[in-house]
Amino acid sequence: MELEEGGPNGEGEAEEMEKENYTDIPMKEIRTRFPGAVRKKAYTFDGLGNYFTKEWHLNEGRGKEFCWYHVELPKANQKLALSAQYLIDVLCPPLKLQDILSLVSNGPFCGHVDGALVFRVNSPGPASSDFTLRIAARVTENSLITVSLGRVPRLGFSPVGQSLLSEIPTVESPSFARETKEGDAIVIKEHVLEFLLTMNHSEGADNPVPCTISNLVFHVLDTHVDHIQDIVTKLEIELDAVELELDKGSFALKKQMLDDRRFPKMHLNLQRLLQVIAYGEQVFPRVREKCCTKSWFTSEDIVALEELIGRLRRLKENVGFIANRVTAIQAGLDSWQAEQINKKLYYLSFLSMVFLPLSIITGVFGMNVGGVPWTGQDDPAIKAGFRSVMFVSVVVLLLLLLCFTFPAIYARIVTWRKKRALRRSWSLNRKSFLKRTMKGGSHERRVYTHL
Structure with a gap:
């Protein structure tokens, strides 16, 4: 100071x-x-x-x-x-x-x-x-x-x-x-x-x-x-x-x-x-x-x-x-x-999209099984190997897709059931309301006729 x-x-x-x-x-x-x-x-x-x-x-x-x-x-x-x-x-x-x-x-x-x-x-x-x-x-x-x-x-x-x-x-x-x-x-x-x-x-x-x-x-x-x-x-x-x-x-x-x-x-x-x-x-x-x-x-x-x-x-x-x-x-x-991070991830995703088909082709033709097309493996004894592997892969893929889409399917089913129950409840209430209205009107008509 x-x-x-x-x-x-x-x-x-x-x-x-x-x-x-x-x-x-x-x-x-x-x-x-x-x-x-x-x-x-x-x-x-x-x-x-x-x-x-x-x-x-x-x-x-x-x-x-x-x-x-x-x-x-x-x-x-x-x-x-x-x-x-x-x-x-x-x-x-x-x-x-x-x-x-x-x-x-x-x-x-x-x-x-x-x-x-x-x-x-x-x-x-x-x-x-x-x-x-x-x-x-x-x-x-x-x-x-x-x-x-x-x-x-x-x-x-x-x-x-x-x-x-x-x-x-x-x-x-x-x-x-x-x-x-x-x-x-x-x-x-x-x-x-x-x-x-x-x-x-x-x-x-x-x-x-x-x-x-x-x-x-x-x-x-x-x-x-x-x-x-x-x-x-x-x-x-x-x-x-x-x-x-x-x-x-x-x-x-x-x-x-x-x-x-x-x-x-x-x-x-x-x-x-x-x-x-x-x-x-x-x-x-x-x-x-x-x-x-x-x-x-x-x-x-x-x-x-x-x-x-x-x-x-x-x-x-x-x-x-x-x-x-x-x-x-x-x-x-x-x-x-x-x-900035999203831009870099976008570029990385674009590169992955470019090289993904090449990775799939390399994986398919690099399988150590018989019957791979365009490779000259035409032996009938091992020809079913490639079809079996592809069948298993398709089944696994469908199971994975089902697992990922199950929540959406379940949500749609629940929503459909709620809408159906709501429609049914509204129709019942409407019928009940009309029924009560009709009964009330006939009773009034009977009263007026008696008078």
Whole structure:
């Protein structure tokens, strides 16, 4: 997670995307078991729109001041117990083991642990996957401790007006690198520009500095939802590009997609993303309910949390729609593959039809019996051999045809019997109806004659 390293005049988040190495090693890591294993950031806020970096001492603020401590776990396939050891190494003391376990465990959770509000949205799965998202927080009146897996975009903040998007940038190119730099022009790399195009929000420099702890909590949840939205947008762009390529009808491309199992993997990633959203739907309403009882949580942030929950639900519907698109594309590829197999089977059947008469002729004239025609075997003693073999073959063929056609013959017989019984029943009912009608009419005539 890339946070701004300075005060209000810190650089934007888009410029810090280049920093991949762990350069921030606090003094406490001198005596830790895993030095440099995690990224740590510590900030203090004065409640007036200003923030300052501080040393890694897990103390709480006083009065209007509050502190934020953030730990970023590495995105590597490792056991969950190792991540817990990392947190124990950097957060104990003052946190206890139950606090660490509530922050690092998988699954949704929201409740009070040791007097502090703790919530987490940690999805299971390989930690190196881009679709495995984890965010956990421990909130008190004057401090916030957050733990994330990997970098969460837009988590940094700075005063409004320090945004990269408010300036006129220059995209870096080989020709520009040879030119002399004039003035204080902003230069962004091409991959940074592509990243900004996939974002549904402004970059981190437009985030105002929180003035209350409730602003900070909402900011963390909002960036988590923005992160999910960015992943969904990238998936939509990738899916649109794939559909355009498939419309061109490239045989090699379709074959490669089937061999790589691209869409089943994409469908699995979407299911993981849906699980993250489902966890958020469980946790965020409970966070709102528990924060409503806190005097330090403002009503404006409560309303913002309600809007965030509605946005998360709409995002779930969008991910479900993308999953249906992936399923439809995979079904189309399976149908195309079946059509290709049917064509090959058709060609094979055509070749079999061409060579079947030759096989029959070869089998007939290759029989080791007497009396085969056009072979000069005219000895009367062995002449009946060929006729006997052909007779047996015809009998076997008739038996096989009877076995294959018996179900159809049986079905026809059963249908004929049902129709016959139905016709007979209808004729009996008709005769009975006419008989009753005639009897009723004669009785009425007798009554009228008597009167």
